[in-house]
Amino acid sequence: MKTMKNTFLLMAGAAAIAMTAGLAAAETAYAPLAPLGDPPIPDDNLMTDAKVELGKILFWDPRVGGDASTACVTCHEPDQGWGFNDSLSRGYPGTVHWRNSQTVVNTAYLGQVFWAGSARSLEKQAPSAAKGAVAGNGENDVMETRLAFIPEYRARFKEVFGTEYPLIGDAWAAIAAFERTLIVNDTPVDKYLAGDTSALTEEQVAGMDLFNGKAGCIQCHNGANATDENYYNLGVPPSERWEDDGLAQVTFRYEIYAKGVTQEMYRELKDDPGLYFRTKEKDHMGKFRTAPLRYTMYTAPYMHNGAFWDLREVVEFYNAGGGENDFTDGTMSSTKSDLLKPLGLTDDEIDQLVAFLEGFSGDELRVEPPVLPPYEALASE
Amino acid sequence: MKISRFKSGTATIGAALMCATVLAAPVAADDAALGPVVGPEINEAKAALGKRLFFDVRLSGDAALSCASCHHPDKAFSDGLPLALAYPGSKGFRNTPTLVNTATAANWFHDGRLGTNLNDVTRESITEDYSMNMDMRMMQERIKQDPVYLEMFEAAGYGEPSNGSVRKAIPEYLNTLISKNAPFDTGSMSESAIRGQALFEGKGGCVSCHNGPRLTDDMAYNIGAPNNPEIWSDPMRHMTYAAFAQFMGVENYMNVRRDVGAQIIRNPADRSDVGKFDTPTLRELTYTAPYMHNGMIATLADVVAFYNAGGGDDANKDARIKPLGLSADEQADLVAFLEALSGDPLTGAEYVWEDVIPTNYDAIENWRDVKN
Numbered sequence: 001m002k003t004m005k006n007t008f009l010l011m012a013g014a015a016a017i018a019m020t021a022g023l024a025a026a027e028t029a030y031a032p033l034a035p036l037g038d039p040p041i042p043d044d045n046l047m048t049d050a051k052v053e054l055g056k057i058l059f060w061d062p063r064v065g066g067d068a069s070t071a072c073v074t075c076h077e078p079d080q081g082w083g084f085n086d087s088l089s090r091g092y093p094g095t096v097h098w099r100n101s102q103t104v105v106n107t108a109y110l111g112q113v114f115w116a117g118s119a120r121s122l123e124k125q126a127p128s129a130a131k132g133a134v135a136g137n138g139e140n141d142v143m144e145t146r147l148a149f150i151p152e153y154r155a156r157f158k159e160v161f162g163t164e165y166p167l168i169g170d171a172w173a174a175i176a177a178f179e180r181t182l183i184v185n186d187t188p189v190d191k192y193l194a195g196d197t198s199a200l201t202e203e204q205v206a207g208m209d210l211f212n213g214k215a216g217c218i219q220c221h222n223g224a225n226a227t228d229e230n231y232y233n234l235g236v237p238p239s240e241r242w243e244d245d246g247l248a249q250v251t252f253r254y255e256i257y258a259k260g261v262t263q264e265m266y267r268e269l270k271d272d273p274g275l276y277f278r279t280k281e282k283d284h285m286g287k288f289r290t291a292p293l294r295y296t297m298y299t300a301p302y303m304h305n306g307a308f309w310d311l312r313e314v315v316e317f318y319n320a321g322g323g324e325n326d327f328t329d330g331t332m333s334s335t336k337s338d339l340l341k342p343l344g345l346t347d348d349e350i351d352q353l354v355a356f357l358e359g360f361s362g363d364e365l366r367v368e369p370p371v372l373p374p375y376e377a378l379a380s381e
Numbered sequence: 382m383k384i385s386r387f388k389s390g391t392a393t394i395g396a397a398l399m400c401a402t403v404l405a406a407p408v409a410a411d412d413a414a415l416g417p418v419v420g421p422e423i424n425e426a427k428a429a430l431g432k433r434l435f436f437d438v439r440l441s442g443d444a445a446l447s448c449a450s451c452h453h454p455d456k457a458f459s460d461g462l463p464l465a466l467a468y469p470g471s472k473g474f475r476n477t478p479t480l481v482n483t484a485t486a487a488n489w490f491h492d493g494r495l496g497t498n499l500n501d502v503t504r505e506s507i508t509e510d511y512s513m514n515m516d517m518r519m520m521q522e523r524i525k526q527d528p529v530y531l532e533m534f535e536a537a538g539y540g541e542p543s544n545g546s547v548r549k550a551i552p553e554y555l556n557t558l559i560s561k562n563a564p565f566d567t568g569s570m571s572e573s574a575i576r577g578q579a580l581f582e583g584k585g586g587c588v589s590c591h592n593g594p595r596l597t598d599d600m601a602y603n604i605g606a607p608n609n610p611e612i613w614s615d616p617m618r619h620m621t622y623a624a625f626a627q628f629m630g631v632e633n634y635m636n637v638r639r640d641v642g643a644q645i646i647r648n649p650a651d652r653s654d655v656g657k658f659d660t661p662t663l664r665e666l667t668y669t670a671p672y673m674h675n676g677m678i679a680t681l682a683d684v685v686a687f688y689n690a691g692g693g694d695d696a697n698k699d700a701r702i703k704p705l706g707l708s709a710d711e712q713a714d715l716v717a718f719l720e721a722l723s724g725d726p727l728t729g730a731e732y733v734w735e736d737v738i739p740t741n742y743d744a745i746e747n748w749r750d751v752k753n
Contacts, residue, residue, distance in 0.1 A: 063470065065470075066442055066443065066468075066470065066510065066514050067442065067443045067445065067468060067469035067470040067514065068469060068470030069443065069469065069470070092442070092443060093443035093444065093445070094439070094441075094442065094443045094444030094445075095519070133442070133516040133518075133519045134519075137442050137443070137514065137516070138510075139510040139514070139624075141510070141624040141625075141627045141628045142470075142471065142510045142511070142620075142621075142624045144624075144627075145620050145621075145623045145624035145627060146470075146620055146624075148620070148623070148635065149616040149617075149619065149620040149623075165635060242748065243744070243748055243749070244744045245744055246526050246741065246742030246743050246744040246745070247741070247742050249526060249742070249744060249745055249748060250519075250522045250523050250525075250526045250742055251522075253522040253525065253753050254516075254518055254519045254522040256753070257518050257521070257522065258516070258518045258519075266753055267752040267753050268752065268753070269753065270748070270749050270753075375616040375617060375620070376616055377613070377614050377615070377616050377619065378613075378616065378619060378635075380613075380636070380638055
């Protein structure tokens with residue numbers, strides 16, 4: 001059976017990696033790909049229909065932001081894979097973002113959100129996005145007070161959270177609950193892994209074998225969500241926008257300034273150090289969280305800065321053994337993952353891998369946009 | 382004026398100590414004397430930089446507003462509206478005050494909540510979410526992307542652009558906004574205005590609060606100015622006020638239906654500071670209608686009539702606000718005096734940055750090879 005064969009290959013691969021990387025054998029037992037199943041629901045933010053509906057309206061509401069122009073949906077557009085189909089995300093007016101907008105689909109399964117994992121839950125991600133200067137640029141007091149002047153929100157928050165006036169923390173909880181409904185877990189790969197051998201084409205099955213074997217993708221893209229949620233430097237080249245786009249240069253400097261680095265680092269950095277911002281460990285420079293591979297048919301371009309425009313380009317990048325950036329060549333550090341080596345995949349094999357990756361996407365997820373409720377004057381007590 | 386003893390660009394520890402001593406001393410009698418406003422000495426390069434910054438929309442979060450969006454030079458740097466505009470998504474709840482002579486004020490904003498210096502006023506105005514909503518780190522990086530600013534910061538002696546020097550350069554520009562050629566200062570008042578001054582200092586009692594060169598004691602009082610109902614009937618204005626009140630720690634802020642004014646400063650338990658607002662300057666009034674902290678009084682004649690009637694109704698009203706018994710002619714004379722406190726408009730290239738300021742950003746060509 002396929003599963004047996006995959007497991008065998010995995011073990012063999014794991015042993016080889018363990019030797020080269022000097023890791024303990026126990027850490028290299030990759031979780032196999034598996035059907036996604038239902039997402040975990042946190043005990044302190046249980047799902048109700050009313051909460052999800054409230055979260056959906058808030059997701060679309062630009063008043064949850066600085067100048068009432070920028071909602072969650074502004075950078076996470078349903079018809080752009082619930083992301084934004086440009087290399088760098090659209091930013092708050094007057095800015096551009098500095099990273100690629102990631103899909104919201106299936107984020108319910110992630111333990112670490114944002115490219116460098118700076119939020120540990122969807123409840124923590126939402127305020128960071130709503131308040132960041134290149135995203136929502138909102139302030140808690142203004143956003144919370146706006147909700148109080150919208151009678152429909154007062155009624156909905158009261159029903160869901162029992163408050164007289166909406167609290168901004170509850171808004172993040174409701175948005176997170178809505179996001180946990182954005183699930184695609186019935187892809188051809190899910191069906192195949194659940195036993196429906198007709199769900200994948202022969203080409204896709206061959207691609208899966210490469211994924212688990214010769215191409216070694218499974219070393220990081222493992223488990224049901226195809227990510228180990230660990231951090232690696234692949235040598236993705238720096239964004240070209242930082243070379244020739246003044247607005248992107250402004251944001252780049254802003255980010256390294258605002259996230260807090262030494263004066264020397266502020267002067268020298270020309271690429272996104274990723275995980276370094278969180279840990280301030282030089283060994284973490286240029287590392288980003290392994291991206292889940294689900295829904296990727298709809299979420300081009302790829303990588304933390306949108307360096308690659310289609311899945312074939314991504315596979316070719318890995319086939320070449322990854323790339324070079326300021327954190328691989330010693331300019332700032334040398335942290336490129338040892339796991340990356342030229343793969344020697346043929347053109348046909350690359351096609352097979354791409355076909356398999358496409359089997360991870362399923363049907364496009366669309367929802368009916370909500371109607372945004374209006375402001376109304378607040379009567380005296 | 383005491384502030385005129387500050388010498389820009391020649392500050393030393395000794396000078397700073399002297400200033401501190403002067404400011405800490407009891408208010409001398411001559412401070413209350415009426416007379417021309419004398420501004421600080423100006424550093425031209427710093428003031429020119431501050432002028433460009435004042436008119437640059439890139440100093441607001443979404444690049445929609447500059448300082449000049451609400452402070453129009455031809456209206457003595459007010460805006461002609463009862464209630465101010467605000468950052469998009471908010472609406473103002475107070476009247477935009479003039480910035481003429483603001484360099485010599487002792488505290489700022491209608492509630493007087495900043496009593497330090499224009500550096501803090503600049504920071505507050507740029508960063509406050511309902512005014513310009515700017516992350517000053519982003520502002521710094523925007524400015525660093527503009528070659529014109531790189532030269533101007535250098536010429537001003539600030540070196541590399543920083544948000545700290547923005548908060549010095551804009552005040553230096555504000556230092557240039559000083560009343561010019563008011564009939565009161567040039568000795569060219571009409572007979573009516575001269576009679577009005579006598580009433581101002583005598584029967585009208587105005588001078589007890591409106592004194593000194595700017596005709597304000599920079600203290601807060603309750604005169605019973607009428608509530609502006611639009612703040613509470615327009616949900617966006619009400620929302621903006623409620624967010625402000627929440628941030629300022631106003632008790633039960635969702636149920637407040639009047640602007641509490643200076644209450645936020647000392648926050649006395651008996652709420653006796655509710656409805657107190659800073660005495661406004663009386664200079665440049667002909668440009669700055671409508672009047673009061675919430676723009677509720679349209680003309681100077683109406684303002685005088687309001688005081689003549691003993692102000693408005695308020696439990697906390699200052700005891701000195703009483704019916705004045707001024708005749709119609711006396712009221713007209715008072716208005717004539719108030720009008721004589723307005724000078725030449727501070728417009729034209731000396732006060733206004735007239736060149737186009739770009740709103741986009743050229744790329745730094747050799748970006749990888751230069752230090753950030």
